[in-house]
Amino acid sequence: MTSIPKPPVRHPALQTNALGLTKRDYEGAMSTLCAGCGHDSVTAALVQTLFELDVVPHSAAKLSGIGCSAKTTAYFLRQSHGFNGVHGRMPSLATGAHAANRALVCIGVSGDGDSLSIGLGQLCHVIRRNVRMLYVLENNGVYGLTKGQFSASADVGSTSKRGEANAQPPIDPVQLALTLGATFVARGFSGDKTQLVPLLKAGLLHDGFALVDVISPCVSFNDHEGSTKSYRFTREHTHDIAPIELVPVRRRQSGIAAMADADGNGHRTGPGAAGFVTMPDGSLVRFRTVDDQYDPTDRNAAYAHVRALRDRGEVATGLIHVHEGAPSMHDASGTTKAPLVSLPYESLCPGSAALAELMDEMR
Amino acid sequence: MTSIPKPPVRHPALQTNALGLTKRDYEGAMSTLCAGCGHDSVTAALVQTLFELDVVPHSAAKLSGIGCSAKTTAYFLRQSHGFNGVHGRMPSLATGAHAANRALVCIGVSGDGDSLSIGLGQLCHVIRRNVRMLYVLENNGVYGLTKGQFSASADVGSTSKRGEANAQPPIDPVQLALTLGATFVARGFSGDKTQLVPLLKAGLLHDGFALVDVISPCVSFNDHEGSTKSYRFTREHTHDIAPIELVPVRRRQSGIAAMADADGNGHRTGPGAAGFVTMPDGSLVRFRTVDDQYDPTDRNAAYAHVRALRDRGEVATGLIHVHEGAPSMHDASGTTKAPLVSLPYESLCPGSAALAELMDEMR
Amino acid sequence: MPNDFALRIGTVNGTGSASANGLLMQAIFRMGIPVTGKNIFPSNIQGLPTWYEIRVSGDGWTARPAAIDMGVALNPATYARDAATVREDGWLLYDSSWPMDPKLARADLHLLGVPFGAICVESFTGDRERTLLRNMVYAGSIAALVGIDMAVIDGLLEERFGKKRALLEANFRAVRLGADYALAHFDCPLPFHLERMEATSDHVLLDGNTAAALGAVYAGATVGAWYPITPSTSLMESFGEFCRRWRVDPATKENRYCMIQAEDELSAAGIVIGAGWTGARAFTSTSGPGISLMEEFIGLAYYAEIPSVFVDVQRTGPSTGMPTRTQQGDLMAVVYASHGDTKHIALFPANPEECFTMMVQAFDLAERFQTPVFLVSDLDIGMNDWMCRRLQWDDAYRPDRGKVLGAAELERIERFSRYLDRDGDGIAARTLPGVHPKGAYFTRGSGHDKDAVYTEDADAYREVVDRIARKIAGAADAVPFPEVDAQEGAEIGIVSLGGCHAAMREAVATLRARGLAVDYLRVRGFPFDGVVGAFLRAHERCFVVEQNRDAQLRSLLAIETGVARDHMTPILDYGGLPLTAQFVVDEVTRRLAPAEEIALPATRAAAGAARVTA
């Protein structure tokens, strides 16, 4: 429908994954976002992630609220159901979808207005419930779709296109998630796909709620000099505290991975040394921490580290915290492993005899 | 209206404050809460606070949402306006009241359901705006008024009266507020008035948003064995990290206070030593930190300390963090010092000439 | 005449009187005598006045009584009111442990003093025990006064405390003490009294929230999300209890359901819609304030066509209103919920039995019409103890899943268009996530065409919303058919709905007994069936009886049937208490009286009526 057709994500046409699908099979409708919008790079990263993880396209459910970011869900996985809900309420829709059908690969995409303003309460509570899903927050510091008002993630002093400086302190989804006990917290930058893709992969494999905050510049309203969410500023001020590499279970089994024998979570010893976390499917997430004394499996340390960097004016990116084994929503509520939607009615209705029995008790 | 009249808060009948008022003048309607409810002790503490700070009763505005806790606002300050709004939305009502009349002494009382479930988004944003008000969160881990469901502050494993254990991680308003950049964060216990009153006083004097989380047991639904919000458990597991004493400006001026000459914020040197913070009105908040390396003016340290205690199963109380001098909502928006409601219409209407001029520009 | 009287017991909430009152109710029921209980309680946990009204009716009337034959005054704070509410020459039972409070003195009353307090002090130890057992003592006295069979009470106590012998003993004694004192001092039973019947054998005592919860379980609902709010909370709590009883896999101990206590009503609605989208039967239960908060999500479910069930257990509005009082004030808010052009299917149960059956229908309608469906109950139906017929279940029932394309069908078809009206009934087939790549489509609350593709084109937009309008109109034939009680040539027609029914049945009988030819229609679903309009047109004089201030049902009738507003005279009771037949009878008669007498506006009269009864 657009009149400035953008070339679809480029890729070697022939490459196929374990399912015999090409990247094209993971793409969606043509983007209607502004040329250069960070969100389109996130889309590309998601396409690559899903392709490389051999996700069965129609097994995924894509959910979002309202905003330019929310439109992202239409631009990948043509073959799976998508849901553009109402502004800021995607977490509850995702919670319901996952409650009813836990077999769905639940992917939520949101924006900073959607998640940190109108949707802040829902975001906090979906984290608290540890609903198993990948939650991508396309963070640009503004309300793009309504033309550039500051969002709750805008930094103090960051200026709008009109030159006004933001006065209110920002809400950092990463610190918030750590405080609320999130079990997977990472941050990426739409301009750095090599870093972002492994983070998305790990988040997708995580058994619980996986927040991936992605700084995703808005070229139309927040990419100017003076903005702290511009491409330039982000490139200069992000600091990858734990670059990771994902060793998929396949490669592990085929014995390629170094630590294929090891399991459980390994903790880094010296600075720069590598640690690893085993994902539910057996894949390994190997992290190399560039800063001394940093271990993404230690929540308190992670929080302190992120704040320390922030106080130095730097934005921590990479795998910030991961904690496998915490009970997810379904674990906590003891739901059947089989998706509720798959249970036959007969196994749900107590029948007339049971009712008669109950009636006898009610006299 | 109640049929089990409870004696009003007891006090030496004759004692009067600087305004020549007695404590009675700071009381409100007869409480209709359960006998023994922690909230009634908070009411008593508020009455003492307001009495001792010589607050002009009708200069205060009391706001709350819905809940047993929300009813508290009816039980003190008979002579000031009160507002029981809707559930979880008191922060926005208070923001509006303060926006329009900054001269009002704004006191909000809420519950853990009101503030951490339905109202979580509003709480986070009123903190972010740093609206000048005292925000008392009567925290009992349950929804009292709806008969005892777990609230978002219930601890993992804490059991309900029926014996079910809560599975979801709690939201700690103190850690949340620190993460969101709150400028005054304290925690008290309804069972410890000596500790609570100075905290309420300091919060009331603070020039910005002052959160006082008060563990306030619900005797009807959450005071049993197995509950982590019972009187007993709380007594045994709270740890006062920074007991404070408030030196009111009057006493300072009359030279009674030790550090009367000092000003600015003093930072503690050795463990156990005292530090102080000067409040906007010139009063001093003197704190003695019992734990080594702890300074309530250092946000990051405060956060780390609270978490460390929590990981040891202890609940930090006392003055947890204070930061004077951060811009409050009105500072940030450059509003007139004079309350907006006091401005004469003539100073608000541009008049016909200005309109004519504007019309000329619109051709 | 026996088996036709009403008691009103005034106590303090949180002191355990509820169980004593329930005991009396149940005992009378066990004696085979039709009985109804109305709990009039405060929005507070402990220490405020609370009342329990027990109506015994050999004729089987279940509405709230208009006149109280015997008052029981146990709360000094309400002595005056309690004495005032007893009918002329009625009886008043009070605690004579202390000199009688003058507030109780009313010349025409037969005063019955029993030293409940003193008896407890003598016979029991410990404040708590004394306070609790005092309730059993007055229960005993009442039992003796109205002639409840002690054996029945003993049986009930056995069932309750069987295991805890000590407790059982204490309760036995307390009841006996009360009974013996009464027998010794008054001539029991009183003129109005009980006589065994066989009228309750195929009935049960049940409240609407429990019944609706059962409906959800039997309908196969698997996801329940809610945020607690009086008077709907007990519905979801019962759902949980039934699920723990019937939905736990005996082998694996896994749960065949998922209940989520949401952080607020917006979230609860979102969870239900998200679950409905994936194909589960999901529902939420709330009250007025929750409906207001769900408005935005309801509009999404309507426009994106997602099955979802919402229960509104109405309480007195507006705003927070009176959380423990009943009303029918959400009718407009529910059927036209959300901004923009919307119209929703709603069901109006009249009693717990219908809460059960209609809850099941709600799920069938929601999936068949792919839209939100509302079960519009109220506090009186939902929380009070109703005598109703034993609930039946037909094991042949299977859920109506509506048009859902499975993998096989999708495999076959050329191309799937989510919002294409293939069958001309306005209902387009849907697909569920995770089933088949060809079923994929994009669900959205923004403008979309018949292929679910985003659009801003006037025609494409209209094609979809026009079809939705046809779809919902079609639901008029699918919702429960109105209950009509008509006779030849009656010129007066009365329309009502929901919880008014108990009083309406009685009122209609009374009016007819007085020789007034009245017909009665009770709407049970929305959109209205054609017969509703026909009924109104067929009667020269129409009354619409409902429990709200603004005659909301009448407004709906005017909008939807086209019958002129003023062809329908509103009869409105909205003080928060269940409707009485008396009120309806008086109002109808008053309106039919010669003009000059019609001075008093409806609301005043209502106030008047309520003054006698509240």
Next chain:
Amino acid sequence: MPNDFALRIGTVNGTGSASANGLLMQAIFRMGIPVTGKNIFPSNIQGLPTWYEIRVSGDGWTARPAAIDMGVALNPATYARDAATVREDGWLLYDSSWPMDPKLARADLHLLGVPFGAICVESFTGDRERTLLRNMVYAGSIAALVGIDMAVIDGLLEERFGKKRALLEANFRAVRLGADYALAHFDCPLPFHLERMEATSDHVLLDGNTAAALGAVYAGATVGAWYPITPSTSLMESFGEFCRRWRVDPATKENRYCMIQAEDELSAAGIVIGAGWTGARAFTSTSGPGISLMEEFIGLAYYAEIPSVFVDVQRTGPSTGMPTRTQQGDLMAVVYASHGDTKHIALFPANPEECFTMMVQAFDLAERFQTPVFLVSDLDIGMNDWMCRRLQWDDAYRPDRGKVLGAAELERIERFSRYLDRDGDGIAARTLPGVHPKGAYFTRGSGHDKDAVYTEDADAYREVVDRIARKIAGAADAVPFPEVDAQEGAEIGIVSLGGCHAAMREAVATLRARGLAVDYLRVRGFPFDGVVGAFLRAHERCFVVEQNRDAQLRSLLAIETGVARDHMTPILDYGGLPLTAQFVVDEVTRRLAPAEEIALPATRAAAGAARVTA
């Protein structure tokens, strides 16, 4: 005949065409010729099709044009549609830099090709500059074709770029290039063209959101809270601009206002109510979804009686709907907003001028009646460029603060009862916090009596809600009086409201010109004044024209005036585009035609009409 034609320019959004289109509008306006512009844009920031319609009407008609005389096709994505929308034998201007796209070929059209792209490539450098200036080139060609006075354009460019010489130069050149090419290749001006008039001297170009913002400033509003949402965002942004211009203390630089961008609409409503409670004039501005989210708070303000002003700039619903399309779909949602019995005062502006005056009235009514008041605008009124009369201001105006007791009065009175109806008008005096201890009371949305004390008593509750009902009913005489245009003995009456007015004026004139005796009434406020019902009853055949699917205004009329639904024939246009007079004329005529011709249902016809124009 000159000065009577319409252009439709199709471009790509985010490419700067808006300023070129505005330039043309303004130039025609400066030539003293009545002109209107309608912007039909996508809910997207860059890259999608967008249209701008300019209607020139010497007779001063301001409604959206039904027929397009000249189309301007600059967006390949919409060539086909752009060609299709031009009237028979009309003109089509396109970019002939490349061989003509067959989609543009329509036998009957006069095709005018100008190589805009090529011209820019030749004359300018840099992609960005070329794309931007291309707009000025086509503006120049259009100017030449329709006969816009170049001097006027030069003047406007001077005003715009005066300081930036280089930019000014470039724009001059671009316009000239376009104009010269047209003059050289076509015989300009075209048959339809412009001729200077003096009809706009006492007018301005203004949109409704800016006008409403001005109203808020002049009414003395000090607190504005909002959450951004199309199409209401620009209202609050203008309020901010005007405040920065007029509300900054010259000496202290302090702001005499406080604007708060809330985290969502619930919060925005709460802020407004909190501020209103303390005595400030506070307001929020939103659109449909925001209204749904504010429902709960609106009920609180209604029941607790707190002055508050809500602006609903309606967009196409339901749900997210079409954010950049107009509609009148929130009427029911607004006037009966929130659960329980509620009814709200609403004002329906028809144009920017009324947005200004009614915004001021909204604040007076809100304080006088101590209740939420809604200004119900829409996207067409709020965001499009309207030619309207210069706004006037009477410096004698002083706010109507309603009944507010100050310290002195409180000192005098015995005892203050917040909700006591002393004057019998249903309006009780209020007090503000911080003024006087005797004024203290407890504000609550829960049940309260006339002293604002919590109650669960039926009578005490009813006394308050009955008074509120009387109070709101009384507002019918205080809201803006309906606009009535009636003649002797006309049997046809048409009722409409708001943004339909521009088309209605024209339609009524046309129908009358065709010899049809039609009367016209435009409701301007709710609750309706008595004359509304009288007007409907006085006409044998009534039509209700509105822009929604479900005939919401007609429903309100049936409920509130008692006139039977079917006495009013609905004429509905709800595709999201501003109403055209043509549509109304066709619909009325069709309904009046002999029965057998009435095949086509309204909605289809609407679709038909829209097909031609969208």
